[in-house]
Amino acid sequence: MIIQGKTIPKAKKEAFGKSLRVKKEYEFKRIIENGTKKRGGSLIVFRLLGAGVEGQKFGIKMSRGIKRAILRNKIKRVLKEVLRKNKDKFDKNEGVVVVCRCKTGQVNLRKLKEELEGLIR
Numbered sequence: 001m002i003i004q005g006k007t008i009p010k011a012k013k014e015a016f017g018k019s020l021r022v023k024k025e026y027e028f029k030r031i032i033e034n035g036t037k038k039r040g041g042s043l044i045v046f047r048l049l050g051a052g053v054e055g056q057k058f059g060i061k062m063s064r065g066i067k068r069a070i071l072r073n074k075i076k077r078v079l080k081e082v083l084r085k086n087k088d089k090f091d092k093n094e095g096v097v098v099v100c101r102c103k104t105g106q107v108n109l110r111k112l113k114e115e116l117e118g119l120i121r
Helices: 025-034 069-085 109-119
Strands: 036-039 043-049 057-062 094-100
Touching: 025 043, 025 057, 025 094, 043 109, 057 069, 069 094, 069 109
Parallel strands: 057 094
Antiparallel strands: 036 043, 043 094
16 A cells, blocks of 8 residues: 555454364364363363374354353454464464354353453463
């Protein structure tokens, strides 16, 4: 982009793109069954280094305890944002799956965000 003769560099793209997502059910199963587990109050983080994982891959699984889709999607957006901002803390060939085991009445987005940040340290 050029404004009055000056070139402005493009902003660094920090999207949670398709290349970073765990998409297939067998990928989720492999990471959950073979990975290491860290458990928090409402979240469980599974991490698998290498073993067929090409590049960093992140996946989120939600429990069925949250009936409202709007709330489920909001939780997923918050968790994706934390993973995206902290993706440098993971190895280059690591698969990560976050399982959210919340119930509808006990969802606090700030606490979930802090919990996930603590689990990925």
